[in-house]
Amino acid sequence: MRAAAVGAALLTVGLSGCFTERQNEGAKLYANHCASCHGDQGQGLERLIPGVAAADYVALHRAELPCLVRKGMKGPLVVNGIEYNQVMPGHEDLTDSQITNLLNFVQTTWGNHNQPYTIRETSELLGRCNGSDGQ
Known part of the structure; x- marks a missing residue:
């Protein structure tokens, strides 16, 4: 019984380490890439x-x-009624899951109150531009 409790505690510590490693990944990716x-x-x-x-x-x-x-863009776009026309570089080095975390950070920060992406949704949307890496 005691061995099971110790095993469960070690499993909990191990699992929490997996998840905390990616904690705030979207904010870190935004800071590094955007x-x-x-x-x-x-x-x-x-x-x-x-x-x-x-x-x-x-x-x-x-x-x-x-x-x-993933691919970047060039050409005009309008944001909040203002037209912009600069080149944005793509980030081919990011995985699908990193793009998901990055976009979820943007989707829910600084006055944006949008639905978060799932990794599956991001990968499917990336498939439209041949940009999914399946990761």
């Missing part, structure tokens, strides 16, 4: 680079966002 352009608080850069904070684009283009992160 903040230099979109701002550390998602504010963007004047009329040059769009913000992601309280951005209508984030809610209105949900199905496009995973491919936008």
